[in-house]
Amino acid sequence: MTSSVQPAELLGPVEIRALAEKLDVTPTKKLGQNFLHDPNTVRRIIAAAELDPSDHVVEVGPGLGSLTLGLLDTVEKxxxxxxxxxxxxxxPATVAWRAPDYADRxxxxQKDALRVTPEDIEEPTALVANLPYNVSVPVLLNLLATFPSIRRVLVMVQAEVADRLAAESGSKIYGVPSVKAAFYGDVRRAGAIGRHVFWPAPNIESGLVRIDCFEPGTEPWPITDETRAAVWPVIDAAFAQRRKTLRAALSGHYGSAPxxxxxxxxxxIDPQLRGEKLTVHDFVRLAGIAS
Known part of the structure; x- marks a missing residue:
């Protein structure tokens, strides 16, 4: 990178308000919109993602462009x-204004992230996003399933959701999101984010979740549609009635308790255990997938 290339100018509260006024945008709960206006938080998120300059990042819900500008300053696409x-x-106009040297990146x-297909985006290698909180888990799981090329995930979600995603087996908050996220790689909490860095300030705290996906060739099981089709129903059934033993909870899935x-x-696996005691490895094995 030459010295003539100017770094992106990140958005602060003044710029965020001005953009919202220009567009006549009022943040809506329906779309889970809370606009990030703190440059230091943007830098924290990008640092936690540990991106490579060659990465192709997919960002969901860029909003007014706060995180987008920081990403364009960091990766090629x-x-x-x-x-x-x-x-x-x-x-694009915001990027031309605040990061003109990176506009071509x-x-x-313009699409619902739950309806994105492999034809829409060419092999992204990372997902970095402040996900809309009302659909954060479905969007995360959909993108991981749609783009097996993704190797790194760093997302901001509601704090309680972050805890559930990163929970380990045996925990009271361990459940369907925990197991399905762990299907793709190592999941961990990567930090906490306060309310004051958003406009409007949400009523909830936020958390960062990082997923380091299994490297190609080292996956403990096939990461395929066929494997998900076999494993997902077992996970869903095991947690549908958390107080039941696995023998009872899975009776519908297998046709009978015996x-x-x-x-x-x-x-x-002990039939008297409950779903929260099983690891993702257990669920994959139970679904008949060799690992």
Whole structure:
């Protein structure tokens, strides 16, 4: 990088308010919009992601562009997925204003992140986003399933959701999101974010979650649609009624309690355990997938 290239100018509270006023945008709870206006928090998120300059980052819900600008300053390519037409249309202009030397690094996709297909984005290697809190887990799992090329995830979500995603087996908050996230790699909490860095300030605390996906060739099981189709229903059934033993909870899935017990014993799992005691390895084995 030459000295003539100017770094991106990150957005602060004044710029965020001015952009919102220009677009006549009022943040809505329906779309989970809380606009990040603190440059230091943007830097924290990007540092926690430990991105490589060659990464192709997919960002969901860029909003007014706070995190987008920091990402464009860091990696070669960013695809921003924004459902709001006004915000999607304005983002390139914001980048031209605040990071003109990096404008060619940005692609904007105006679409619902739950409906993104492999044809929409060419092999992203990282997901870094302040996810809309009302759909954070479905969006995260959808993108991991849609883009097996993703190797690193760093997302900001509601603090309680962050705790659940990173929970380990045996914990009271361990559940479906915990197991399904761990299916893809190592999941951990990567920090806490206060309310004051957003406009409007949400009523909840936020947390960072990092996922280091299994490296190609080292996956403990096949990361495929077929494997998910076999494992996901077992996970869902095991946690549908948390107080029940696995023998009872999985009776519907296997057709009867005796059949569930037979499957559990065949996988080396005590039928009297409850779902929260099983690791993702246990669920994969129970689904009949060799690991």
């Amino acid at each position: 960013v695809t921003a997925v924004e459902i709001d037409r006004r915000l999607a249309a304005e983002l 940005l692609t904007v996709l 059949a569930a017990e037979e499957a559990l014993r065949g996988a080396g």
